[in-house]
Amino acid sequence: MHSGQICMSTERILVHQSIMEPFTEALKSAVDNIFQKSGDAPILVASMGVDKNKQLLQDATSKGAKLVYGDMDAKENSATRMRPIIVGDVKKDMDLYYTESFGPTVTLLSVSxxxxxxxxxxxxxxxxxxxxxxxxxxxxxxxxxxxxxxxxxxxxxxxxxxxxxxxxxxxxxxxxxxxxxxxxxxxxxxxxxxxxxxxx
Incomplete structure (x- = not known):
């Protein structure tokens, strides 16, 4: 909702390992149904929000996180637009683990x-x-x-x-x-x- 720019937005999704695969596919499908891949991407209030999310994603992927959904390098028609990103394999040493993205980025964490x-x-x-x-x-x-x-x-x-x-x-x-x-x-x-x- 609102490109993740709500204080109550979900930042981390914890999923039991026994259902991680079907859950991930269901989540990706849900995102596809809400945010179409064609046309304009969701909008953020300012380009700083997009920059912050991309920096968090760059740090996470450079340390081993995997993009489960989305393209953090996607080119949009405005500096304030960004499509949803789902990130897997996020660890404590990544800024994304602790930092509130306040944007369309969410992490998936497997638990046992x-x-x-x-x-x-x-x-x-x-x-x-x-x-x-x-x-x-x-x-x-x-x-x-x-x-x-x-x-x-x-x-x-x-x-x-x-x-x-x-x-x-x-x-x-x-x-x-x-x-x-x-x-x-x-x-x-x-x-x-x-x-x-x-x-x-």
Missing amino acids: SDEEALKIANDTEYGLSGAVFTKDLTRGLSLAKRIESGAIHINSMSVHDEPTLPHGGTKKSGFGRFNANAGLDEFVRTKTITFQGLNL
């Missing part, structure tokens, strides 16, 4: 267990929104509770905000909340006053 997924999910300075997709709600809730994020959406996309639900992040994504009663609390100052018994 819930514990490995949690370790990677929490290995970030950001913590605004995320998602867990599963057929097992109990397992999904267990994972959601342990992910360090202001919001986790089970079987729904990470871009999700409603005025009736508190919204805000953790870590460098902030600690305040807006929306609902939690948002109203941000406008007041809570004070605690105590006293011991008085002889009146």
